Amino acid sequence: MTDITKSRILKTRVTHLEMTERPTQSVPTPVSFKLALMRATKISLPFYRFLYEQVGKPHHWSVHRHLNDEALAAIIHRANVDIHVLYADGSPAGFFELVIDEEQGVAEILYFGLVPEFQGRGLAKFFLNEAISTAWMSSPQKVIIETNTLDSPRALQMYQRMGFKPVSFAEAEIEAWN
Structure with a gap:
């Protein structure tokens, strides 16, 4: 029996959201930190795995978890994947990963999140605004994102406040991150 078959399976409701118009408002940069947002060109695999685990483990992200190098x-x-890392006072505070499908006219914010130590400190709305702005730079017809009931309980509300609209729902089973 492999570790995967022994693992606990969690049921979740997935909400698919989209934004079809570029937002007209921006979010001011929080002044309580020295912030830097950097595109990670050809991000190293150990650093990506570190960010993915730090941000995703509390929410049981699993898609990239068991992949070999x-x-x-x-x-x-x-070439169509764009990863940006947020640094706060010199420490990695979160990341977002965009996938641009020019043929379909879609920019997907595939992963977005903050390291637990930086949650609840006024960075999420600013950081999401930066992800949305970056996604619109590719001039898509729409920007999409999804969330589920294992994510932060405030994620869906924040996405909607920032202009995303729910377009569909699905039930899913996700491997728990033990």
Whole structure:
């Protein structure tokens, strides 16, 4: 029996959201931190895995978790994948990962989140605004994102306040991150 078959399975409700118009308002930069947002060109696999675990473990992110280096690199180093890291006072505070599908006219915020130590400190709305602005730079017809009931309980509300509208729902089973 493998570790995966022994693991606990969690049921969740997934909400798919989209934004079809570029937002007209922006969010001011929080002044309580020295912030830097940097695009991670060809991000190193150990650093990506660190960010993915730090941000995703509390929410049981699983898609990239068990990939070997070759499979992970093939996904995150594609030309249409854009990863940005937020630093607060010199420490990695979160990241977002965009996937741009020019053929379909879609920019997807595939991953977005903050490291637990930086949650609840006034960064999320600013950081999401930066992810949305970056997504619109590719001039898509729409920007999409999804969340589920394992994410922060405030995520869905924040996405909607920032202009995303729910378009569909699904039930899913996700492997718990033990």
